[in-house]
Amino acid sequence: MARIVVMGGGVSGHTSATFLKKWLGSSHEVIVVTPNSLWNWIPSNIWVGVGQMTKKDVTFALADVYKKAGIDYRQAKAISIHPEGDKELDKNFITIEYTGQGKEGSTEKVEYDYLINATGPKLNFAATEGFGDANGIGKHTVSVCTADHAEHAAAELKKVFEKAKTKKQKILVGTGHGMCTCQGAAFEYIFNIEHEAKRVGVRDNVDIKWISNESFLGDFGMGGMHLNVGGYTASSKIFAESLYSERKLDWIVGAHVNKIEKGKAHYELLDGTTGVEEFDFAMLIPPFAGVGLKAFDKKGEDITAKIFAPNGFMKVDANYNAGAYENWSASDWPRKLQNPDYGNMFAVGIAFAPPHTISKPMSSPNGTSITPTPPRTGMPSAMMGKAVAQSIVDMINGASEPTHTACMSEMGAACVASAGKGLFTGTAAAMTVYPVVPDFEKYPGTGRDINGTTGEIGLAGHWIKYLLHVGFLWKAKLRPGWTLIPE
Amino acid sequence: MAATKHMNHIQPYSAQSGTMIPTPFRKFLRTCVLWQIIRFIAINIKMTILILKSHH
Ligand SMILES: Cc1cc2nc3c(=O)[nH]c(=O)nc-3n(C[C@H](O)[C@H](O)[C@H](O)COP(=O)(O)OP(=O)(O)OC[C@H]3O[C@@H](n4cnc5c(N)ncnc54)[C@H](O)[C@@H]3O)c2cc1C
Numbered sequence: 337m338a339r340i341v342v343m344g345g346g347v348s349g350h351t352s353a354t355f356l357k358k359w360l361g362s363s364h365e366v367i368v369v370t371p372n373s374l375w376n377w378i379p380s381n382i383w384v385g386v387g388q389m390t391k392k393d394v395t396f397a398l399a400d401v402y403k404k405a406g407i408d409y410r411q412a413k414a415i416s417i418h419p420e421g422d423k424e425l426d427k428n429f430i431t432i433e434y435t436g437q438g439k440e441g442s443t444e445k446v447e448y449d450y451l452i453n454a455t456g457p458k459l460n461f462a463a464t465e466g467f468g469d470a471n472g473i474g475k476h477t478v479s480v481c482t483a484d485h486a487e488h489a490a491a492e493l494k495k496v497f498e499k500a501k502t503k504k505q506k507i508l509v510g511t512g513h514g515m516c517t518c519q520g521a522a523f524e525y526i527f528n529i530e531h532e533a534k535r536v537g538v539r540d541n542v543d544i545k546w547i548s549n550e551s552f553l554g555d556f557g558m559g560g561m562h563l564n565v566g567g568y569t570a571s572s573k574i575f576a577e578s579l580y581s582e583r584k585l586d587w588i589v590g591a592h593v594n595k596i597e598k599g600k601a602h603y604e605l606l607d608g609t610t611g612v613e614e615f616d617f618a619m620l621i622p623p624f625a626g627v628g629l630k631a632f633d634k635k636g637e638d639i640t641a642k643i644f645a646p647n648g649f650m651k652v653d654a655n656y657n658a659g660a661y662e663n664w665s666a667s668d669w670p671r672k673l674q675n676p677d678y679g680n681m682f683a684v685g686i687a688f689a690p691p692h693t694i695s696k697p698m699s700s701p702n703g704t705s706i707t708p709t710p711p712r713t714g715m716p717s718a719m720m721g722k723a724v725a726q727s728i729v730d731m732i733n734g735a736s737e738p739t740h741t742a743c744m745s746e747m748g749a750a751c752v753a754s755a756g757k758g759l760f761t762g763t764a765a766a767m768t769v770y771p772v773v774p775d776f777e778k779y780p781g782t783g784r785d786i787n788g789t790t791g792e793i794g795l796a797g798h799w800i801k802y803l804l805h806v807g808f809l810w811k812a813k814l815r816p817g818w819t820l821i822p823e
Numbered sequence: 824m825a826a827t828k829h830m831n832h833i834q835p836y837s838a839q840s841g842t843m844i845p846t847p848f849r850k851f852l853r854t855c856v857l858w859q860i861i862r863f864i865a866i867n868i869k870m871t872i873l874i875l876k877s878h879h
Contacts, residue, residue, distance in 0.1 A: 581840075
């Protein structure tokens with residue numbers, strides 16, 4: 337009997353664990369170690385953040401689902417990995433610390449045959465002065481990264497809209513550091529705020545501004561993309577700027593937010609100049625880092641730097657020595673998601689260390705890096721989770737190495753950014769991009785298959801967004817037919 | 824004048840004036856239910872092809 341331990345029960349880890357259990361049945365053991373008791377469909381947190389949904393609408397309890405599926409669920413956080421065992425235990429294991437199930441604070445060693453790291457991001461608010469600390473977000477801004485954050489954001493937004501009935505209010509949305517990713521979430525949130533402001537009749541009294549580390553609007557951490565529209569192939573910059581202009585949203589790009597105070601965001605721009613943006617309400621995405629897992633060899637020596645990149649994400653079969661932007665290639669990106677030193681260890685979703693950014697690295701004359709880091713959105717994350725699960729099943733059955741791949745330069749992503757939630761009132765930008773990481777050898781000029789890279793705005797995208805909400809929650813709850821819903 | 828009403832909020836030489844602004848007809852199509860049903864089918868097909876191309 338093989339034992340597979342999945343660290344992290346989010347989008348990618350939950351996908352891995354549920355498929356592993358389905359394919360392996362009761363002859364092998366699947367354990368999920370995750371600190372949260374609730375599963376969260378994170379994309380819908382945007383709707384929670386404007387008060388159109390509640391935390392209850394976007395989460396469900398993991399315990400019942402795992403019990404029904406036969407998955408061993410430990411409500412705990414992984415602390416360290418011991419891929420060679422230790423002096424006492426001759427078997428590889430991880431250490432975990434419980435956060436629930438009545439065992440809060442107690443630690444345990446969990447042995448494994450295969451290990452999947454799907455721990456996602458640490459929301460690194462501490463990277464920017466005044467943004468937050470090791471405990472999380474500070475008191476000057478809000479976030480929509482978790483369902484709790486989003487509920488708080490909705491409450492604050494409501495207060496600002498109330499004040500806007502009598503006094504002009506300033507809203508700032510974007511990224512809170514020069515090395516952030518996840519611009520797509522902030523992009524969706526700013527349009528929902530604008531839509532809500534109109535709905536409650538205060539739009540004329542709120543100035544809404546975007547601030548981000550993208551060198552141009554529409555970069556999205558992917559170096560932008562090109563779309564065929566109206567007989568032209570045009571950059572996403574034009575489409576993004578069009579969307580902002582149409583809705584009277586101002587923007588600041590190429591910004592590294594370096595300090596946050598009550599009602600003020602200080603920033604440095606790519607040209608080296610600095611500025612301060614005042615706000616009554618700000619939702620800024622924090623930079624992401626690995627969750628801080630440690631690794632030790634058999635003798636107890638710290639091998640964290642061997643297993644993890646400096647940003648805390650786990651090294652896999654990527655080319656980490658690609659060097660300058662000019663030398664980058666689509667083949668730098670990992671395919672098997674397998675750790676090069678320990679073949680029974682994998683990392684999926686946000687937890688794997690990308691070889692480099694996707695957007696061209698840029699810095700200000702003062703040497704400040706202002707470059708979006710690579711997005712690893714829901715669809716690619718879930719695909720990675722499934723591919724690794726398939727590989728592990730085959731390896732248990734005798735394959736000598738991973739049989740399935742999920743490479744961001746060979747897979748596409750679909751992204752739907754809504755504005756509003758009503759069936760006939762909201763609209764959404766529905767985008768597809770293929771591949772996520774541009775391959776300039778295969779697709780010279782744009783790096784992408786122009787037939788697979790599309791974008792349009794309308795109710796249709798909005799219906800799809802709602803369907804995704806219903807469909808993915810259905811799938812994650814393992815309701816009848818869940819395997820038929822694609823990742 | 825009415826034909827450019829959708830541009831009224833754009834200041835000359837501002838960042839906003841350097842991009843394209845949807846015309847009223849384009850905006851109408853975005854919420855025209857019949858047209859959007861067609862687009863709904865089209866986008867779903869596109870996304871399905873994308874998913875099939877992405878699995879290895
Ligand atoms: C507001 C917002 C909106 C978004 N909208 C979209 C969208 O519309 N479309 C899209 O495709 N993507 C979207 N994304 C991105 C998407 O949510 C991520 O790509 C996806 O969640 C990544 O999956 P993951 O499994 O890597 O990480 P997560 O889903 O974050 O899961 C990580 C899990 O690991 C757990 N964990 C943390 N530390 C430990 C530890 N030490 N031990 C064990 N477990 C641990 C966490 O509690 C969590 O359950 C959005 C993201 C945000 C923040």
